Amino acid sequence: MQTKLPEAIVATTKGRRAEQILRSCVHCGFCNATCPTYELLGDELDGPRGRIYLIKEMLEAQKVESVTVTHLDRCLTCRACETTCPSGVEYSQLLEIARDYVSSNYRRDLLDRLKRLWLIRTVPYKRRFRRWAQLGRAMRWFLPKRLREMLPVASTVEALQATPPVSPSVAASSVLLLNGCVQQVTTPQVNAALRELLAARGIAVVELAEEGCCGALELHLGKEPGALATMRNLLDTLAPRLDEVDAVISTASGCGITLKDYPRLLKDDATHGKLARRLGDKLLDVGEYLLSLDLSWRKQDEVLAVALHQPCTLQHGQKLGDEARQLLQNAGYDLVAVRDEHSCCGSAGTYSLLQAKLSSQLRDRKISCLESGQPDVIATSNVGCHTHLAVAASVPVVHWIELLR
């Protein structure tokens, strides 16, 4: 597509990158077909092709208009469009640049700013988030429905207090397990299950005493400088342990995708670029890791029917997903067919709070797709989707790790 970006924009690294991406789009519209917000809203402006156009217009005019912000905010960053696009348009990178541009050139209204500030200041800090969660639970009946639904359920909040790290005396292999900030508070049972699985198979699990956030949250809210600082911080905490392990894994695909992106995001970083690449070399999604070990699983006595939910961060972001399917099949589960597998559940990080209405519409659709095959349980690979789906599903929702024995 033709672009006429002004010199001031093209002179910057990001501007040049944006131009490159814009130019690779041929405006065929294929991507609209699999975009969840386009499916829901049926407006060119709420599909990737329209968003790309709005971004082009914004950068050409060097002016951020509120309609543009509205439609960019509605994007889930699910990247289904990238999977569909035959021209290889790296939409999410363009969006990242656009969100950053919006963030520095546009003043949001007060409520919006407060919400975003609260998210950035609270969610990535497990103690703060836990305190809010406990407070929220005590006052749950006074909270708006959306916030109430976000709260972790009782048992998990308590379970969090005690999770001793496991380290077998003779380890066949060792792995660094990243716990993720939200996951430690909302679904700690997932990593607890993984620790047990690995310990039983003689794999040493290394964990960080003070693990910070991976930076995903800030990045998605268009706060790139803050996000990069958070990333450097995590890298510093990680660095001393990196050599002692064979792999670094995360059980939350939403964190995993950001971590896998470190080498790109910190490419030009003088102090942390190299470290980011070193992490990149060892980083695996938990599915990739387990499958590579060729382990055997205890077969279930009673065959459960599982609907496997593929988080966008896994299927579109990391181009993975078959690993979990294979592992579950190896463990004897019956996987039911799921309609519209490409489509986002609407959780999308902070989206469920910032775009509550769309988010719950997408969730309802997703659940009907997941439950159409009458599963006994829904299994996912990401903490955000996990808690989001659990609120409305009529069968239990788990991380698939919890199904392995």
Next chain:
Amino acid sequence: MSRKLVRRLLQRTLPRHCLITDPVALKPYETDGLTAIRQPPWLVALPETESQVAAVLRICREHAVPVVPRGAGTGLSGGARPVEGGVVVGLSRLNKILEVDLDNCVACLQPGVRNLAISEAVAEHGLYYAPDPSSQIACSIGGNVAENSGGVHCLKYGLTVHNVVGLKVLMMTGEVLHLGGRGQELDGYDLLALMCGSEGMLGVVTEVWVKLLPVPPVKKVLLAAFAQVSAAAAAVSEIITAGLIPAGLEMMDRLAIQAAEAYVHAGYPLDAQAILLCELDGVAQEVEADAALVERLLRDLGAIDVQIADDPQAQARLWLGRKAAFPAVGRLAPDYYCMDGTIPRYRLAEVLQQIESLSVEYKLRVANVFHAGDGNLHPLILYDADIPGELEKAEAMGGRILELCVAAGGTITGEHGVGVEKLDQMCVQFNSDELEQFERLKAAFDPAGIANPGKAIPTLTRCAEIGGMHVHNGKLPFRNLERF
């Protein structure tokens, strides 16, 4: 016309989120799949119900405001490009499958239903909707009707017109036209066929009845690589002459192969000058026999390699490369201009040769993708719109290619329509009497001339200016009728 009044009327008729008035938000609607030609609309209406569509049309009729219907905006000839001061009526929200009638194997669809969504919805019954434009994942059935779209399978199963059995059309006069439907015979003029390919100039389609076919029990896809384009072209003729009707017979040249391969990794041979994809379907015995025959023909005609895909995954992958070939070419150059002409099959090799010469003359690369079986050429001219003059050069070269097609006994459009893109070539293809007849036909449906005006039929003045039309006795008929 008071614009303020019309806007107010529309605002009163439609819910807030169904009318776009902000100039920034209107911009992405200024173009369809052909981005070289743009025009921001005055307003965009996105009705959610048929009665809202009718209400918008009524207001526009009463105040003589032009209306441009829009489906998924994947058109490649600027058909859905807005007209100045006009209202775009987007039909994307009318996307429900209204009925699937398994007894009669037909389905009734709203116009915004995506082509592929039809086949997906009836797959569990072993049925599908046959016409499959490469854009099938995104394009709408309403747009398909308006463009009479075809696809890789139309050699055997026909174009949209052969697969649509009924339509409901809201006419600009306020009348509602019911044509055919579930098993209904059409009497009188075949207006259904007229509507197919009418490019939104006769009315707005709000319901489409389509035929559903049983998925053939067996399929095979053959991929043949050729060291020469002419050999591949000859093989196409030979297969048809042998009395075979493949479900699809497609050809791609080297540049297109490379682009598609980079996207899907289908295993296309990168060293070939051309490949043919031939799909055979039907009952097992027939397919086996035909496949053996085609393979022998291909080898006899100099194919350097023939692969046969039996399983659905491998077949889908081979086709995916073909279906994504246009946008995949986006990887080779910043812009491409997609042409769409037809020629008699037996002149394929010759026309390709001439296109090659034009490519050298204009110094622009051309990737070729064809529905070779029915002689529908899609040369994709690669250019860079950021280089001043390149777009004009590409357009000029495209025009020459279409003239080549007409000279070879073909037409200027196979399936993408005329839109605003090929108005000039219409003057080459048709004489003034024919063009006037088209205009009279449009006027019969749309006397006020507000349905997608300025598309598909060139004004006679325009034709005279480009010198492509014979002007009778120095007099231009309808000289003053710029409104066409």
